[in-house]
Amino acid sequence: MIKAAILGYGTVGSGVYNVIKSNSYLVNERAGQEIEIKYVLDLRDFPGDPVESVLTHDFEDIINDDEVKIVIEVMGGINPAFDFTMRCLEEGKNVCTSNKELVAEHGLELMHTARENDVNYFFEASCGGGIPIIRALNDCLTADDIDEITGILNGTTNYILTEMTENGASFSKVLKEAQKMGYAERDPSADIDAHDPARKIAILSSIVFGSSVDYKDIYTEGIRQITAEDIKYATTLGYAIKLLAEAKRTEDGVRAYVAPFLVEPSHPLYAINGVMNAVYVHGNMLGDAVFTGAGAGSLPTASAVVADVIDAARHDGKRAYCGWKHDEKLVLASNDSVKHKYLVRISTEDEGKANRVFSPDGFLDTISVGELEEEIAFITPELSEEDFETKAKAFGKVISRIRFY
Ligand code: HSE
Numbered sequence: 084m085i086k087a088a089i090l091g092y093g094t095v096g097s098g099v100y101n102v103i104k105s106n107s108y109l110v111n112e113r114a115g116q117e118i119e120i121k122y123v124l125d126l127r128d129f130p131g132d133p134v135e136s137v138l139t140h141d142f143e144d145i146i147n148d149d150e151v152k153i154v155i156e157v158m159g160g161i162n163p164a165f166d167f168t169m170r171c172l173e174e175g176k177n178v179c180t181s182n183k184e185l186v187a188e189h190g191l192e193l194m195h196t197a198r199e200n201d202v203n204y205f206f207e208a209s210c211g212g213g214i215p216i217i218r219a220l221n222d223c224l225t226a227d228d229i230d231e232i233t234g235i236l237n238g239t240t241n242y243i244l245t246e247m248t249e250n251g252a253s254f255s256k257v258l259k260e261a262q263k264m265g266y267a268e269r270d271p272s273a274d275i276d277a278h279d280p281a282r283k284i285a286i287l288s289s290i291v292f293g294s295s296v297d298y299k300d301i302y303t304e305g306i307r308q309i310t311a312e313d314i315k316y317a318t319t320l321g322y323a324i325k326l327l328a329e330a331k332r333t334e335d336g337v338r339a340y341v342a343p344f345l346v347e348p349s350h351p352l353y354a355i356n357g358v359m360n361a362v363y364v365h366g367n368m369l370g371d372a373v374f375t376g377a378g379a380g381s382l383p384t385a386s387a388v389v390a391d392v393i394d395a396a397r398h399d400g401k402r403a404y405c406g407w408k409h410d411e412k413l414v415l416a417s418n419d420s421v422k423h424k425y426l427v428r429i430s431t432e433d434e435g436k437a438n439r440v441f442s443p444d445g446f447l448d449t450i451s452v453g454e455l456e457e458e459i460a461f462i463t464p465e466l467s468e469e470d471f472e473t474k475a476k477a478f479g480k481v482i483s484r485i486r487f488y
Pocket of ligand 1: 209237239240279379380
């Protein structure tokens with residue numbers, strides 16, 4: 084038998100308790116021993132809830148109990164999660180977490196401490212909810228040199244964009260629904276301003292490229308500015324707008340982006356809708372692979388956390404391999420020379436100027452959407468980020484612009 088403690092009995096913590104109890108036979112069999120939840124830490128009381136018998140309000144009960152070998156940190160946020168995790172690792176306890184904020188911010192130090200103390204720090208649920216992507220990168224795609232990883236890594240924004248596209252629903256109404264269903268972060272700006280997928284692609288690229296990618300170095304654009312009109316143009320073109328998080332190795336180094344993109348129907352990420360997440364990986368031997376599944380929510384996330392708990396039990400006393408292994412930071416290459424085509428919306432009266440600025444050698448093909456009489460859109464030729472910005476500045480009155488993937 085191996086004893087575990089859960090830090091936090093919120094959306095994910097209660098899911099973890101539920102998965103371990105509901106699937107106890109399978110979980111224990113796969114762990115090779117019985118997993119017993121000895122403590123659940125939360126400041127609140129839960130009268131009548133089965134968790135009452137193991138509930139504690141004091142972290143010291145857990146850290147001072149030598150029987151506890153696995154700590155499940157599902158509190159979220161940096162404090163006190165960082166301090167608790169550090170202390171557990173220093174005490175020789177394995178830690179499993181869904182806390183992407185903590186992994187993205189302090190993963191390097193925490194993994195260093197885990198290594199020093201011969202224990203494991205597992206964080207499968209920090210990226211892609213229930214999709215087994217971190218284990219796939221660390222344990223399955225080990226024969227490949229991976230040069231690209233691109234994903235839809237935020238369930239809330241994918242749900243919002245899908246509902247806006249399929250049902251014409253307003254941004255704010257859909258956001259409220261996502262919050263009610265337990266998908267969204269407490270602070271919705273982490274989702275809609277895309278800090279959450281930026282953290283996730285930083286974690287995944289640290290594993291793929293071996294050194295720490297700082298999410299704050301990644302160019303990040305959210306979906307707050309995407310309107311019903313943008314969606315209408317995308318639909319007219321037969322494309323979907325998706326918030327993509329991408330990291331690619333190029334001749335100049337690793338480049339990363341998080342931004343809304345227009346995705347064509349033949350691309351595997353086009354059809355990923357609702358709260359589903361998906362991760363596209365390209366390896367030099369494998370070619371393409373796509374992993375998809377439920378990207379947020381209590382039980383899908385808990386499923387990934389409990390898979391880590393099983394792995395921690397299997398690796399009791401042994402270190403598991405992790406591709407994120409160098410104690411140094413990866414300096415990202417600039418995106419200035421990256422080329423994309425852009426969909427640009429302008430006022431109808433500015434068409435002549437748009438031709439002069441964006442297409443001096445020819446005429447731009449324009450796109451009109453029936454009910455939007457005062458405006459048109461056009462697709463630029465492939466332009467570098469730098470060129471596009473210069474032209475958009477010279478033009479002056481772009482209503483909106485979205486990159487094609
Ligand atoms: N708010 C996150 C999302 C939760 O919507 O994807 C899962 O990390």
